[in-house]
Amino acid sequence: xxxxxxxxxxxxxxxxxxxxxxxxxxxxxxxxxxxxxxxxxxxxxxxxxxxxxxxxxxxxxxxxxxxxxxxxxxxxxxxxxxxxxxxxxxxxxxxxxxxxxxxxxxxxxxxxxxxxxxxxxxxxxxxxxxxxxxxxxxxxxxxxxxxxxxxxxxxxxxxxxxxxxxxxxxxxxxxxxxxxxxxxxxxxxxxxxxxxxxxxxxxxxxxxxxxxxxxxxxxxxxxxxxxxxxxxxxxxxxxxxxxxxxxxxxxxxxxxxxxxxxxxxxxxxxxxxxxxxxxxxxxxxxxxxxxxxxxxxxxxxxxxxxxxxxx
Amino acid sequence: xxxxxxxxxxxxxxxxxxxxxxxxxxxxxxxxxxxxxxxxxxxxxxxxxxxxxxxxxxxxxxxxxxxxxxxxxxxxxxxxxxxxxxxxxxxxxxxxxxxxxxxxxxxxxxxxxxxxxxxxxxxxxxxxxxxxxxxxxxxxxxxxxxxxxxxxxxxxxxxxxxxxxxxxxxxxxxxxxxxxxxxxxxxxxxxxxxxxxxxxxxxxxxxxxxxxxxxxxxxxxxxxxxxxxxxxxxxxxxxxxxxxxxxxxxxxx
Numbered sequence: 001x002x003x004x005x006x007x008x009x010x011x012x013x014x015x016x017x018x019x020x021x022x023x024x025x026x027x028x029x030x031x032x033x034x035x036x037x038x039x040x041x042x043x044x045x046x047x048x049x050x051x052x053x054x055x056x057x058x059x060x061x062x063x064x065x066x067x068x069x070x071x072x073x074x075x076x077x078x079x080x081x082x083x084x085x086x087x088x089x090x091x092x093x094x095x096x097x098x099x100x101x102x103x104x105x106x107x108x109x110x111x112x113x114x115x116x117x118x119x120x121x122x123x124x125x126x127x128x129x130x131x132x133x134x135x136x137x138x139x140x141x142x143x144x145x146x147x148x149x150x151x152x153x154x155x156x157x158x159x160x161x162x163x164x165x166x167x168x169x170x171x172x173x174x175x176x177x178x179x180x181x182x183x184x185x186x187x188x189x190x191x192x193x194x195x196x197x198x199x200x201x202x203x204x205x206x207x208x209x210x211x212x213x214x215x216x217x218x219x220x221x222x223x224x225x226x227x228x229x230x231x232x233x234x235x236x237x238x239x240x241x242x243x244x245x246x247x248x249x250x251x252x253x254x255x256x257x258x259x260x261x262x263x264x265x266x267x268x269x270x271x272x273x274x275x276x277x278x279x280x281x282x283x284x285x286x287x288x289x290x291x292x293x294x295x296x297x298x299x300x301x302x303x304x305x306x307x308x309x310x311x
Numbered sequence: 312x313x314x315x316x317x318x319x320x321x322x323x324x325x326x327x328x329x330x331x332x333x334x335x336x337x338x339x340x341x342x343x344x345x346x347x348x349x350x351x352x353x354x355x356x357x358x359x360x361x362x363x364x365x366x367x368x369x370x371x372x373x374x375x376x377x378x379x380x381x382x383x384x385x386x387x388x389x390x391x392x393x394x395x396x397x398x399x400x401x402x403x404x405x406x407x408x409x410x411x412x413x414x415x416x417x418x419x420x421x422x423x424x425x426x427x428x429x430x431x432x433x434x435x436x437x438x439x440x441x442x443x444x445x446x447x448x449x450x451x452x453x454x455x456x457x458x459x460x461x462x463x464x465x466x467x468x469x470x471x472x473x474x475x476x477x478x479x480x481x482x483x484x485x486x487x488x489x490x491x492x493x494x495x496x497x498x499x500x501x502x503x504x505x506x507x508x509x510x511x512x513x514x515x516x517x518x519x520x521x522x523x524x525x526x527x528x529x530x531x532x533x534x535x536x537x538x539x540x541x542x543x544x545x546x547x548x549x550x551x552x553x554x555x556x557x558x559x560x561x562x563x564x
């Protein structure tokens with residue numbers, strides 16, 4: 001298998017549930033080895049259905065999925081042993097111990113018991129001191145980490161994290177991000193779905209946007225922001241304006257509600273951004289500039305604008 | 312074959328039984344002992360013999376069957392229903408494991424628990440009545456086949472049930488009446504002729520009859536027929552489970 005081969009190949013994948021709801025519409029996607037891919041999308045976009053099909057929990061209506069060149073239906077034993085899944089909900093038993101549930105997961109995926117590996121895994125997840133605790137006694141954050149431990153118990157090469165930081169506090173979210181980075185460094189390919197754009201922005205290599213069962217966009221995070229990202233110039237005025245002077249109307253400026261700030265959106269990749277003549281026009285209009293700053297459009301703004309266009 | 316998966320499912324299910332030992336083992340033993348006290352000693356003392364066997368001993372196979380059937384069904388149905396209910400079933404569905412392996416793990420554990428309960432009840436019965444088993448090998452064979460068949464049946468109920476009420480519905484409304492009316496406490500020959508014919512439509516009659524024959528060589532129907540009926544029931548259950556897994560019935564969308 002060459003390193004250039006994608007680890008997961010999804011071709012013409014569609015899913016229509018028995019109710020008639022079409023959750024996925026002809027999705028094509030290739031996931032590169034060793035990358036962190038973030039799938040963004042609103043609720044009901046089809047993210048969980050996509051993951052569930054790859055993992056074998058939901059049957060596809062049409063299309064094929066290959067993991068490491070193996071078909072997920074015909075070669076399910078091989079593909080499933082390569083995959084780990086952390087589900088969205090905190091679906092754990094109640095009365096088992098942390099250690100026992102990890103042993104169960106490892107065995108279920110056909111791996112021989114390995115106490116050393118599981119011990120190291122629990123230590124990496126800061127759960128070693130909880131190994132004899134029963135699951136229902138754990139906090140929400142710990143349960144989330146146990147789920148990650150269960151997904152990693154059989155040493156998968158692809159890890160699906162379905163909204164791993166939903167309902168998790170900021171500190172734990174940052175811990176989770178560093179854990180994901182460490183996993184990637186160890187060679188695991190990671191696909192995560194999220195509502196949090198900052199999550200994708202912080203850790204993903206590539207970003208895919210799904211809405212209404214369609215993959216709207218897939219690109220390197222930086223390239224995406226480069227392609228779709230606009231910059232905004234914010235000009236703070238020394239004194240408030242009640243309305244924009246007529247001389248400034250060609251620039252399509254936005255005046256803040258307090259009248260103290262003008263915002264100008266421009267494309268930073270153009271040779272003539274329009275900033276220089278704008279500043280000149282402001283001075284010519286007799287306005288005094290107090291401060292100036294620029295801001296890159298965030299992934300969130302790109303995402304919202306894409307989803308709006310699709311709706 | 313994913314031997315490790317079968318082993319962990321089996322071990323996990325058995326651990327669950329031993330962690331709730333009072334509910335799993337003590338409860339059926341106590342309720343069966345009560346049957347012995349009430350039917351065997353109090354009422355049975357006034358009944359001479361049934362087909363040459365003392366009444367106290369006569370009801371032992373029927374009582375064992377009563378416990379085996381209800382325990383096999385409840386063990387297996389709960390074993391698969393609970394992960395469905397809590398959502399932890401996702402892990403089994405996403406594991407590299409075939410439906411045969413899932414069955415061996417879950418049904419094997421449920422059948423083992425029922426088998427152990429059967430043996431414990433047999434030992435308990437020995438305290439109340441003198442027992443002689445005419446065909447021990449056949450007794451064990453009937454015991455094993457019944458445990459496996461009804462654990463499979465329980466597994467089907469667990470897959471079918473969407474709530475706790477449905478989980479209890481079949482055992483309470485169907486199985487218990489069939490066992491009570493299947494000759495647990497009497498010989499079919501004690502019924503009026505018309506009811507004897509009706510009783511023959513009750514599949515549990517064949518189970519109890521065959522099992523009782525292995526103890527006392529006394530049977531309501533021929534042993535061959537009893538054995539065939541158990542095997543037919545086993546085959547039907549296997550077919551239903553196979554269909555459920557093939558179609559993903561209430562497991563996969």
